[in-house]
Amino acid sequence: MSDQTAVGAQDADRDAIAEEQHASAEDGGALCAICQSNRLGDSIRAVNGRPACDPCIAQIERELAAQRTPGSAYATAAGVGIVGALLGALVWAAIEIAVDLEVGYVAALVGLLAGLGVKLGARGSRGVGLQCLAAGLAIFGLLAAKYMAMAHFVVDYVRQDGIDIGHFDAIVFGVFPTYLGDTASEFDVLWIILAVGAAYRIPKKTAVTIS
Ligand SMILES: [Zn+2]
Numbered sequence: 001m002s003d004q005t006a007v008g009a010q011d012a013d014r015d016a017i018a019e020e021q022h023a024s025a026e027d028g029g030a031l032c033a034i035c036q037s038n039r040l041g042d043s044i045r046a047v048n049g050r051p052a053c054d055p056c057i058a059q060i061e062r063e064l065a066a067q068r069t070p071g072s073a074y075a076t077a078a079g080v081g082i083v084g085a086l087l088g089a090l091v092w093a094a095i096e097i098a099v100d101l102e103v104g105y106v107a108a109l110v111g112l113l114a115g116l117g118v119k120l121g122a123r124g125s126r127g128v129g130l131q132c133l134a135a136g137l138a139i140f141g142l143l144a145a146k147y148m149a150m151a152h153f154v155v156d157y158v159r160q161d162g163i164d165i166g167h168f169d170a171i172v173f174g175v176f177p178t179y180l181g182d183t184a185s186e187f188d189v190l191w192i193i194l195a196v197g198a199a200y201r202i203p204k205k206t207a208v209t210i211s
Pocket of ligand 1: 032033034036052053054056100
């Protein structure tokens with residue numbers, strides 16, 4: 001009888017110890033930093049220096065793999081990015097034509113739309129290559145804005161002399177380099193910085209290190 005009691009007491013002790021260990025595992029530091037589960041195996045890996053479980057790491061690796069840019073993504077990113085840049089350029093040119101003033105702060109909008117276009121077209125891909133594409137298209141958008149505004153004024157001007165030409169006439173294109181040179185100012189540097197700055201950050205890769 002006394003033996004049985006002793007065994008029962010040992011069982012109770014074991015239960016208490018097991019419960020204590022479980023509790024310490026729950027509120028101790030051995031939790032996945034991402035899903036807060038205690039699925040951390042023996043091989044503890046880290047994401048940005050914090051412990052993470054294998055399913056979470058696998059999930060992050062899948063997301064990172066999706067961010068790598070296949071060649072086809074560049075084509076669609078460039079296509080949608082050009083549309084975005086041209087939309088921004090239209091807004092700029094429309095404002096310039098309406099108020100007869102270069103409103104350069106719209107440069108940020110040109111960059112933003114170019115960057116968003118690239119991001120949309122790249123369908124989840126990100127990285128420095130796409131960032132450079134966005135920056136390049138932002139500058140393309142600025143040039144397009146200047147061209148649209150200039151073409152509008154040139155076409156208007158020669159129409160007064162009875163000459164009818166289109167906005168994309170060779171004569172209009174021919175005037176463009178001279179126009180660019182004549183109207184270039186230190187403000188253009190600011191507009192380029194605004195546009196490129198807005199575009200470049202949009203398709204940036206998420207910073208994750210797995211160790
Ligand atoms: Zn986890």
